[in-house]
Amino acid sequence: xxxxxxxxxxxxxxxxxxxxxxxxxxxxxxxxxxxxxxxxxxxxxxxxxxxxxxxxxxxxxxxxxxxxxxxxxxxxxxxxxxxxxxxxxxxxxxxxxxxxxxxxxxxxxxxxxxxxxxxxxxxxxxxxxxxxxxxxxxxxxxxxxxxxxxxxxxxxxxxxxxxxxxxxxxxxx
Amino acid sequence: xxxxxxxxxxxxxxxxxxxxxxxxxxxxxxxxxxxxxxxxxxxxxxxxxxxxxxxxxxxxxxxxxxxxxxxxxxxxxxxxxxxxxxxxxxxxxxxxxxxxxxxxxxxxxxxxxxxxxxxxxxxxxxxxxxxxxxxxxxxxxxxxxxxxxxxxxxxxxxxxxxxxxxxxxxxxxxxxxxxxxxxxxxxxxxxxxxxxxxxxxxxxxxxxxxxxxxxxxxxxxxxxxxxxxxxxxxxxxxxxxxxxxxxxxxxxxxxxxxxxxxxxxxxxxxxxxxxxxxxxxxxxxxxxxxxxxxxxxxxxxxxxxxxxxxxxxxxxxxxxxxxxxxxxxxxxxxxxxxxxxxxxxxxxxxxxxxxxxxxxxxxxxxxxxxxxxxxxxxxxx
Numbered sequence: 001x002x003x004x005x006x007x008x009x010x011x012x013x014x015x016x017x018x019x020x021x022x023x024x025x026x027x028x029x030x031x032x033x034x035x036x037x038x039x040x041x042x043x044x045x046x047x048x049x050x051x052x053x054x055x056x057x058x059x060x061x062x063x064x065x066x067x068x069x070x071x072x073x074x075x076x077x078x079x080x081x082x083x084x085x086x087x088x089x090x091x092x093x094x095x096x097x098x099x100x101x102x103x104x105x106x107x108x109x110x111x112x113x114x115x116x117x118x119x120x121x122x123x124x125x126x127x128x129x130x131x132x133x134x135x136x137x138x139x140x141x142x143x144x145x146x147x148x149x150x151x152x153x154x155x156x157x158x159x160x161x162x163x164x165x166x167x168x169x170x171x172x173x
Numbered sequence: 174x175x176x177x178x179x180x181x182x183x184x185x186x187x188x189x190x191x192x193x194x195x196x197x198x199x200x201x202x203x204x205x206x207x208x209x210x211x212x213x214x215x216x217x218x219x220x221x222x223x224x225x226x227x228x229x230x231x232x233x234x235x236x237x238x239x240x241x242x243x244x245x246x247x248x249x250x251x252x253x254x255x256x257x258x259x260x261x262x263x264x265x266x267x268x269x270x271x272x273x274x275x276x277x278x279x280x281x282x283x284x285x286x287x288x289x290x291x292x293x294x295x296x297x298x299x300x301x302x303x304x305x306x307x308x309x310x311x312x313x314x315x316x317x318x319x320x321x322x323x324x325x326x327x328x329x330x331x332x333x334x335x336x337x338x339x340x341x342x343x344x345x346x347x348x349x350x351x352x353x354x355x356x357x358x359x360x361x362x363x364x365x366x367x368x369x370x371x372x373x374x375x376x377x378x379x380x381x382x383x384x385x386x387x388x389x390x391x392x393x394x395x396x397x398x399x400x401x402x403x404x405x406x407x408x409x410x411x412x413x414x415x416x417x418x419x420x421x422x423x424x425x426x427x428x429x430x431x432x433x434x435x436x437x438x439x440x441x442x443x444x445x446x447x448x449x450x451x452x453x454x455x456x457x458x459x460x461x462x463x464x465x466x467x468x469x470x471x472x473x474x475x476x477x478x479x480x481x482x483x484x485x486x487x488x489x490x491x492x493x494x495x496x497x498x499x500x501x502x503x504x505x506x507x508x509x510x511x512x513x514x515x516x517x518x519x520x521x522x523x524x525x526x527x528x529x530x531x532x533x534x535x536x537x538x539x540x541x542x543x544x545x546x547x548x549x550x551x552x553x554x
Binding site for chain 1: 331344
């Protein structure tokens with residue numbers, strides 16, 4: 001077994017099998033088994049590999065919203081970084097810390113204390129108002145993001161279903 | 174003539190004063206800079222550097238603006254050596270002077286050696302699970318782990334410094350070559366590829382994942398999250414591109430020529446020839462507060478090479494010293510009471526400050542007592 005740590009060379013060495021799933025930078029497990037119960041009207045769609053799950057829900061007039069569950073290693077950026085990333089996805093300019101503070105609510109997800117943020121964007125044409133509700137919670141070195149984003153009417157109508165979905169989340173370990 | 178003037182300058186008291194003033198400025202400036210750029214970056218730019226650099230306004234060009242810690246320390250060391258040589262007659266009569274200067278020199282050399290040789294990492298222990306490695310908190314490596322064999326893995330690890338050079342790598346253990354197409358020292362995930370993503374790959378777990386490069390993270394409690402875009406090259410040519418990122422929580426499986434591999438960008442691992450297994454973790458806080466009172470890890474050392482299997486206790490301020498490394502009790506996981514986190518420090522120069530301090534104390538004691546004796550004799554006369 002090699003213990004040297006030359007940072008300028010490619011190293012090849014034998015290592016014991018990991019007793020548990022590989023770890024992130026703080027040594028936390030990379031997989032955290034998770035279960036939930038989604039509402040029947042949500043249609044599962046193939047998740048992107050960064051996503052643990054994706055759903056879509058349709059409303060009237062071809063309106064729709066998409067729900068995703070994304071685990072990311074570590075702290076996954078500051079709350080303000082994430083807040084501004086989501087605002088950018090809705091076409092909004094970056095927000096101030098005070099604005100973030102006003103938008104955040106505390107929420108319990110799978111026995112862990114998490115945060116819930118709601119952002120709405122109303123473009124000047126008033127035809128494509130969109131909304132996003134994101135919950136995030138940290139567990140075992142992984143930050144889990146639960147996000148519903150789409151047309152304002154659908155997201156607003158599905159808010160209670162989304163909250164029930166968050167309430168159903170359980171971590172298996 | 175010119176040489177003798179340089180030698181005289183190098184041993185002059187004026188240079189000592191200049192060095193001390195520069196050191197004071199660096200300490201003050203570096204301490205203030207920690208507010209803006211964090212402890213790690215300030216250490217790198219102000220203390221572990223030959224020159225302090227600053228960005229030219231409006232560009233990304235960095236220019237030296239002031240001597241750094243290494244330069245000032247190096248000149249101070251030279252100054253001491255030359256001063257001793259120039260004043261050797263006085264110094265010969267006073268062993269205390271020699272000892273004090275030798276102690277100071279050793280202190281400077283020891284600190285430089287620590288910076289060059291010391292390795293710090295973190296070991297996370299979960300109760301009942303043997304742990305064979307610690308992990309670097311800053312550097313990453315591209316790990317290609319062959320999991321085909323039942324009893325052990327074969328790891329090929331490409332360090333961050335080489336990934337940044339974007340070269341091509343091959344080893345006899347791998348049936349393919351690895352070509353680094355792009356490396357981002359820090360990145361953020363972009364969920365929507367239209368939103369400014371830099372990388373999109375066509376294989377592996379990150380098939381639809383995309384990332385954007387961002388500036389370095391200087392905050393003390395956060396780290397850079399690197400991402401690499403790599404291409405695997407087989408005998409028939411390109412096998413496709415993959416994205417490996419510290420953001421991705423899963424390793425990516427590869428099946429090539431009936432052999433199985435896992436691909437990931439992960440913190441650099443330092444494997445040990447022994448394992449530590451956490452038997453029990455005790456974490457006490459002061460009543461009614463979150464202030465830690467005591468951490469204790471009862472750890473079993475399992476060393477197959479030495480046939481060693483024994484229990485040790487690691488407590489706050491009572492580290493384990495084993496195999497040239499020191500294991501400090503450094504933290505816990507707020508969400509998992511079964512987890513203890515140890516700081517692992519390998520520092521071959523750890524003993525130099527103790528020897529330096531002893532030499533300086535001896536030297537000063539000798540100087541003081543010899544002056545005292547002279548003074549007492551004079552007083553009697």
